[in-house]
Amino acid sequence: MKVFEIGYSDNFDGPGTRLIYYLKGCNFHCDWCGAPESISAETEILHYPERTVVAGTEVSAQDILKKALSARDFISGVTFGGGEPTLQAEELLCTMKLLKDHHIHIAMESNGSTPAYREAALLTDWLFTDLKTVNEKLFAERISSNTALLELYRGNIRFAAANQPNLVIRIPVVTGLNDTRKEQLKIAEFCSSLKSLRPDGKLTVQLLRQHHLAEPKYKALNRISPCENTEVPSKETVMQFAALLQQNGIDASFFG
Numbered sequence: 205m206k207v208f209e210i211g212y213s214d215n216f217d218g219p220g221t222r223l224i225y226y227l228k229g230c231n232f233h234c235d236w237c238g239a240p241e242s243i244s245a246e247t248e249i250l251h252y253p254e255r256t257v258v259a260g261t262e263v264s265a266q267d268i269l270k271k272a273l274s275a276r277d278f279i280s281g282v283t284f285g286g287g288e289p290t291l292q293a294e295e296l297l298c299t300m301k302l303l304k305d306h307h308i309h310i311a312m313e314s315n316g317s318t319p320a321y322r323e324a325a326l327l328t329d330w331l332f333t334d335l336k337t338v339n340e341k342l343f344a345e346r347i348s349s350n351t352a353l354l355e356l357y358r359g360n361i362r363f364a365a366a367n368q369p370n371l372v373i374r375i376p377v378v379t380g381l382n383d384t385r386k387e388q389l390k391i392a393e394f395c396s397s398l399k400s401l402r403p404d405g406k407l408t409v410q411l412l413r414q415h416h417l418a419e420p421k422y423k424a425l426n427r428i429s430p431c432e433n434t435e436v437p438s439k440e441t442v443m444q445f446a447a448l449l450q451q452n453g454i455d456a457s458f459f460g
Protein backbone atom coordinates (compact mmCIF):
# COMPACT_ATOMS: atom_id res chain seq x y z
CA MET A 205 0.00 0.00 0.00
CA LYS A 206 1.12 3.56 -0.54
CA VAL A 207 1.80 5.63 2.59
CA PHE A 208 2.93 9.23 2.99
CA GLU A 209 4.21 8.95 6.54
CA ILE A 210 5.04 6.36 9.18
CA GLY A 211 5.34 7.36 12.82
CA TYR A 212 4.52 6.75 16.45
CA SER A 213 1.99 8.41 18.73
CA ASP A 214 0.87 8.12 22.33
CA ASN A 215 -2.76 7.67 23.40
CA PHE A 216 -4.18 9.72 20.55
CA ASP A 217 -4.48 7.35 17.59
CA GLY A 218 -5.73 4.39 19.61
CA PRO A 219 -4.99 2.98 23.05
CA GLY A 220 -1.37 3.23 24.20
CA THR A 221 1.64 3.85 22.01
CA ARG A 222 0.85 3.26 18.33
CA LEU A 223 2.89 2.51 15.26
CA ILE A 224 0.95 4.52 12.70
CA TYR A 225 0.79 4.33 8.92
CA TYR A 226 -0.76 7.25 7.06
CA LEU A 227 -2.16 6.01 3.75
CA LYS A 228 -2.00 8.19 0.67
CA GLY A 229 -5.13 9.26 -1.19
CA CYS A 230 -8.46 10.70 -0.05
CA ASN A 231 -11.89 10.92 -1.66
CA PHE A 232 -12.63 14.16 0.23
CA HIS A 233 -11.06 17.55 -0.35
CA CYS A 234 -11.76 19.25 2.97
CA ASP A 235 -10.62 22.83 2.54
CA TRP A 236 -9.14 22.92 6.07
CA CYS A 237 -7.25 19.61 5.62
CA GLY A 238 -4.31 19.33 8.01
CA ALA A 239 -2.51 16.84 5.75
CA PRO A 240 -2.67 18.26 2.21
CA GLU A 241 -0.05 15.77 1.03
CA SER A 242 -2.50 12.98 1.89
CA ILE A 243 -5.17 13.88 -0.66
CA SER A 244 -3.63 12.91 -4.00
CA ALA A 245 -2.98 9.21 -4.48
CA GLU A 246 0.15 10.10 -6.47
CA THR A 247 3.59 10.45 -4.90
CA GLU A 248 4.42 14.11 -4.20
CA ILE A 249 7.52 16.00 -3.15
CA LEU A 250 7.33 18.66 -0.45
CA HIS A 251 9.98 21.34 -0.97
CA TYR A 252 10.83 22.98 2.35
CA PRO A 253 13.54 25.68 2.44
CA GLU A 254 15.97 23.32 4.21
CA ARG A 255 14.96 19.87 2.86
CA THR A 256 12.70 17.89 0.56
CA VAL A 257 10.28 15.19 1.71
CA VAL A 258 8.85 12.45 -0.51
CA ALA A 259 5.22 11.73 0.33
CA GLY A 260 4.39 8.35 -1.17
CA THR A 261 6.23 5.11 -0.36
CA GLU A 262 5.10 1.54 -0.98
CA VAL A 263 4.99 -0.77 2.04
CA SER A 264 3.81 -4.37 2.04
CA ALA A 265 1.76 -6.23 4.64
CA GLN A 266 4.91 -8.19 5.51
CA ASP A 267 6.89 -4.94 6.01
CA ILE A 268 4.24 -3.70 8.45
CA LEU A 269 4.08 -7.01 10.31
CA LYS A 270 7.87 -7.12 10.62
CA LYS A 271 8.05 -3.58 11.99
CA ALA A 272 5.15 -4.19 14.40
CA LEU A 273 6.73 -7.40 15.71
CA SER A 274 10.12 -5.75 16.19
CA ALA A 275 8.45 -2.87 18.12
CA ARG A 276 6.18 -5.18 20.11
CA ASP A 277 7.85 -4.43 23.45
CA PHE A 278 6.91 -0.75 23.35
CA ILE A 279 3.84 -0.42 21.12
CA SER A 280 0.26 -1.35 21.99
CA GLY A 281 -0.75 -1.77 18.38
CA VAL A 282 -0.81 -0.51 14.80
CA THR A 283 -3.02 2.32 13.53
CA PHE A 284 -3.97 3.06 9.91
CA GLY A 285 -4.84 6.67 9.12
CA GLY A 286 -4.65 8.90 6.11
CA GLY A 287 -5.82 10.22 3.77
CA GLU A 288 -8.60 7.68 3.66
CA PRO A 289 -7.16 4.23 4.39
CA THR A 290 -10.11 2.25 3.04
CA LEU A 291 -9.48 3.54 -0.49
CA GLN A 292 -6.63 1.01 -0.59
CA ALA A 293 -9.05 -1.64 0.60
CA GLU A 294 -7.51 -4.79 -0.83
CA GLU A 295 -4.08 -4.22 0.72
CA LEU A 296 -5.46 -2.69 3.91
CA LEU A 297 -7.79 -5.62 4.63
CA CYS A 298 -5.08 -8.14 3.81
CA THR A 299 -2.67 -6.36 6.21
CA MET A 300 -5.28 -6.18 8.95
CA LYS A 301 -5.93 -9.92 8.66
CA LEU A 302 -2.21 -10.66 8.83
CA LEU A 303 -1.80 -8.49 11.97
CA LYS A 304 -4.84 -10.14 13.53
CA ASP A 305 -3.32 -13.58 12.92
CA HIS A 306 -0.38 -12.36 15.02
CA HIS A 307 -2.64 -10.92 17.75
CA ILE A 308 -1.57 -7.34 17.08
CA HIS A 309 -4.11 -4.71 18.14
CA ILE A 310 -5.40 -2.65 15.17
CA ALA A 311 -6.92 0.83 15.05
CA MET A 312 -8.17 2.78 12.04
CA GLU A 313 -9.00 6.44 11.42
CA SER A 314 -11.45 6.88 8.55
CA ASN A 315 -13.78 9.44 7.02
CA GLY A 316 -16.37 6.65 6.75
CA SER A 317 -17.37 7.26 3.14
CA THR A 318 -16.25 4.27 1.09
CA PRO A 319 -17.89 0.92 0.29
CA ALA A 320 -14.97 -0.91 1.98
CA TYR A 321 -15.43 0.93 5.29
CA ARG A 322 -17.80 -1.64 6.81
CA GLU A 323 -15.52 -4.62 6.36
CA ALA A 324 -12.56 -2.67 7.74
CA ALA A 325 -14.71 -1.42 10.63
CA LEU A 326 -15.37 -4.99 11.70
CA LEU A 327 -11.75 -6.10 11.33
CA THR A 328 -10.30 -3.28 13.37
CA ASP A 329 -10.19 -3.41 17.18
CA TRP A 330 -10.57 0.36 17.60
CA LEU A 331 -12.28 2.68 15.15
CA PHE A 332 -12.12 6.44 14.80
CA THR A 333 -14.55 7.90 12.29
CA ASP A 334 -14.90 11.58 11.42
CA LEU A 335 -18.14 13.48 11.52
CA LYS A 336 -17.67 16.83 9.81
CA THR A 337 -21.17 17.99 8.91
CA VAL A 338 -24.62 16.59 8.19
CA ASN A 339 -25.51 19.64 6.08
CA GLU A 340 -25.56 18.68 2.39
CA LYS A 341 -24.92 22.22 1.15
CA LEU A 342 -21.89 22.69 3.40
CA PHE A 343 -20.67 19.21 2.52
CA ALA A 344 -20.79 20.12 -1.20
CA GLU A 345 -19.07 23.48 -0.63
CA ARG A 346 -16.31 22.42 1.78
CA ILE A 347 -15.75 18.67 1.43
CA SER A 348 -16.85 17.09 -1.87
CA SER A 349 -19.20 17.98 -4.71
CA ASN A 350 -20.21 14.30 -4.73
CA THR A 351 -22.96 14.53 -2.11
CA ALA A 352 -23.78 10.82 -2.57
CA LEU A 353 -20.76 10.30 -0.31
CA LEU A 354 -22.64 11.97 2.54
CA GLU A 355 -25.44 9.42 2.23
CA LEU A 356 -22.94 6.57 2.04
CA TYR A 357 -21.26 8.01 5.13
CA ARG A 358 -24.54 8.19 7.07
CA GLY A 359 -25.29 4.51 6.39
CA ASN A 360 -21.74 3.47 7.21
CA ILE A 361 -21.52 5.33 10.50
CA ARG A 362 -24.88 3.88 11.59
CA PHE A 363 -23.48 0.44 10.77
CA ALA A 364 -20.35 1.14 12.83
CA ALA A 365 -22.42 2.51 15.74
CA ALA A 366 -24.41 -0.72 15.81
CA ASN A 367 -21.55 -3.15 15.24
CA GLN A 368 -18.18 -1.82 16.42
CA PRO A 369 -17.86 -1.79 20.24
CA ASN A 370 -14.85 0.56 20.25
CA LEU A 371 -16.05 3.47 18.16
CA VAL A 372 -14.88 7.05 18.65
CA ILE A 373 -16.45 9.82 16.57
CA ARG A 374 -14.06 12.68 15.81
CA ILE A 375 -15.49 16.07 14.91
CA PRO A 376 -13.11 18.70 13.55
CA VAL A 377 -14.55 22.02 14.70
CA VAL A 378 -14.09 24.31 11.72
CA THR A 379 -14.99 27.95 11.13
CA GLY A 380 -18.02 28.30 8.86
CA LEU A 381 -18.64 24.55 8.85
CA ASN A 382 -19.85 23.59 12.30
CA ASP A 383 -18.95 26.45 14.66
CA THR A 384 -22.51 27.82 14.84
CA ARG A 385 -25.21 26.72 17.28
CA LYS A 386 -27.51 25.87 14.35
CA GLU A 387 -25.06 23.37 12.80
CA GLN A 388 -24.02 22.01 16.18
CA LEU A 389 -27.65 21.26 17.06
CA LYS A 390 -27.99 19.23 13.84
CA ILE A 391 -24.80 17.31 14.63
CA ALA A 392 -25.92 16.72 18.23
CA GLU A 393 -29.23 15.34 16.93
CA PHE A 394 -27.38 13.02 14.55
CA CYS A 395 -25.05 11.88 17.36
CA SER A 396 -28.06 11.13 19.55
CA SER A 397 -29.47 8.92 16.79
CA LEU A 398 -26.11 7.08 16.68
CA LYS A 399 -26.11 6.71 20.46
CA SER A 400 -29.47 4.98 20.29
CA LEU A 401 -27.89 2.35 17.99
CA ARG A 402 -25.05 1.55 20.39
CA PRO A 403 -25.41 -1.84 22.09
CA ASP A 404 -24.31 -0.27 25.40
CA GLY A 405 -26.17 3.02 24.79
CA LYS A 406 -22.92 5.04 25.01
CA LEU A 407 -21.34 7.22 22.33
CA THR A 408 -17.85 8.72 22.58
CA VAL A 409 -17.13 11.93 20.68
CA GLN A 410 -13.88 13.91 20.51
CA LEU A 411 -13.89 17.48 19.23
CA LEU A 412 -10.72 18.67 17.51
CA ARG A 413 -10.27 22.39 17.06
CA GLN A 414 -9.21 23.58 13.59
CA HIS A 415 -5.57 24.72 13.40
CA HIS A 416 -3.09 26.23 10.97
CA LEU A 417 -0.23 23.82 11.63
CA ALA A 418 -0.31 22.53 8.04
CA GLU A 419 0.46 25.92 6.43
CA PRO A 420 4.15 25.03 5.84
CA LYS A 421 3.04 21.84 4.06
CA TYR A 422 0.79 23.80 1.67
CA LYS A 423 3.73 26.08 0.90
CA ALA A 424 6.06 23.09 0.44
CA LEU A 425 3.56 21.67 -2.08
CA ASN A 426 3.32 25.08 -3.79
CA ARG A 427 -0.38 25.26 -2.97
CA ILE A 428 -2.49 27.92 -1.36
CA SER A 429 -4.28 26.82 1.77
CA PRO A 430 -7.98 27.69 1.25
CA CYS A 431 -8.32 28.48 4.97
CA GLU A 432 -5.02 30.33 5.30
CA ASN A 433 -6.59 33.57 6.50
CA THR A 434 -9.45 32.05 8.46
CA GLU A 435 -9.65 32.63 12.17
CA VAL A 436 -10.05 29.27 13.90
CA PRO A 437 -12.98 28.70 16.32
CA SER A 438 -12.31 29.87 19.86
CA LYS A 439 -11.69 27.41 22.68
CA GLU A 440 -14.94 28.61 24.19
CA THR A 441 -16.87 27.63 21.03
CA VAL A 442 -15.41 24.14 21.20
CA MET A 443 -16.19 23.85 24.92
CA GLN A 444 -19.79 24.98 24.33
CA PHE A 445 -20.13 22.38 21.55
CA ALA A 446 -18.83 19.70 23.94
CA ALA A 447 -21.32 20.85 26.58
CA LEU A 448 -24.18 20.61 24.08
CA LEU A 449 -23.21 17.02 23.23
CA GLN A 450 -22.90 16.18 26.92
CA GLN A 451 -26.41 17.55 27.52
CA ASN A 452 -27.54 14.96 24.96
CA GLY A 453 -25.96 12.17 27.03
CA ILE A 454 -22.89 11.88 24.79
CA ASP A 455 -19.43 11.31 26.24
CA ALA A 456 -17.78 14.35 24.61
CA SER A 457 -14.27 15.71 25.14
CA PHE A 458 -12.16 18.18 23.19
CA PHE A 459 -8.58 18.77 22.02
CA GLY A 460 -6.75 21.84 20.81
Ligand code: SF4
Nearest residue numbers: 230232234237287315
Ligand atom coordinates in the same frame (compact mmCIF):
# COMPACT_ATOMS: atom_id res chain seq x y z
S1 SF4 B 1 -11.00 13.46 5.08
FE1 SF4 B 1 -9.20 14.00 6.29
S2 SF4 B 1 -7.45 13.56 4.96
FE2 SF4 B 1 -9.26 13.62 3.66
S3 SF4 B 1 -9.32 15.73 2.90
FE3 SF4 B 1 -10.62 15.62 4.73
S4 SF4 B 1 -9.28 16.24 6.44
FE4 SF4 B 1 -7.94 15.71 4.68
